[in-house]
Amino acid sequence: MLTPRLELRRPVLADAGAVLRIHQDRLACEHNPGDLIGTRAQAVERCRGWIDHWERHGFGYWVLRRRGSEHVIGFCGVKLVRLHDAPVLNLFYRLEPAAWGSGLAGEAVAAVIATSAALPYPVIARVRPANVASARxxxxxxxxxAEHLDTLGEDGPDWIWSS
Known part of the structure; x- marks a missing residue:
């Protein structure tokens, strides 16, 4: 999938190095420290989980690169989860800090939400109260x-944003 500045593609096991690089970055995971990983084996496991989700459901998390570049700058997509006993699409977006502030996360999110519109589930984003950029x-x-959906997540309160 292409946007004006990005290429979004399905993950492959070779992306484990980028998964490790971004998910071992404390700044990238500042608001979700439970997502930090420290080993290649953990990165391979996470990557396999993303690939398995694609194989089971036909959608999932995408690998993000600037158009014309091989360098992975982050990940964005939706995953089928349950929130308050109802199926929802959890929107995930995480970019390396060097890509922050340029609107690339918003560009990726817009593309993902557009492609998710045909799916029979609402899209939600779980945002930590202090993560102003993610809320934006x-x-x-x-x-x-959607305050009525707020819940306690692994790393503290999750403020829910919903479609």
Whole structure:
């Protein structure tokens, strides 16, 4: 999938190095320290999980690169999960810090939400209260705060934004 500045493609096991690089970066995982990993084996396991989700459901997390570059700058996509006993599409976006502030997360999120519109589940984003930048991306993508869905996540309170 292409956007004006990005190429989004399905993950492959060879992406484990990029998964490790970005998910061992404390700044990239600052608001979700439970997502930090430290070994290649953990990165391969995470990558396999993403690939398996694609194989089971036909959608999932994408690998992000700037158009014309082989360098992976992050990941964005949706995963089928349960929230308050209902199926939802959890929107995930994580970019390396060097890519922050240029609107690339919003561009990737907009593409993912557009392709998710045909799926029979609402899209939600779980955002930590202090993660203002993530909340801004969710809002710009058309998601709205859904306080009644807020929950406690692995790393603290999850403020829910919903389609």
């Amino acid at each position: 991306v969710a809002a710009r993508a058309g998601l709205r705060r």
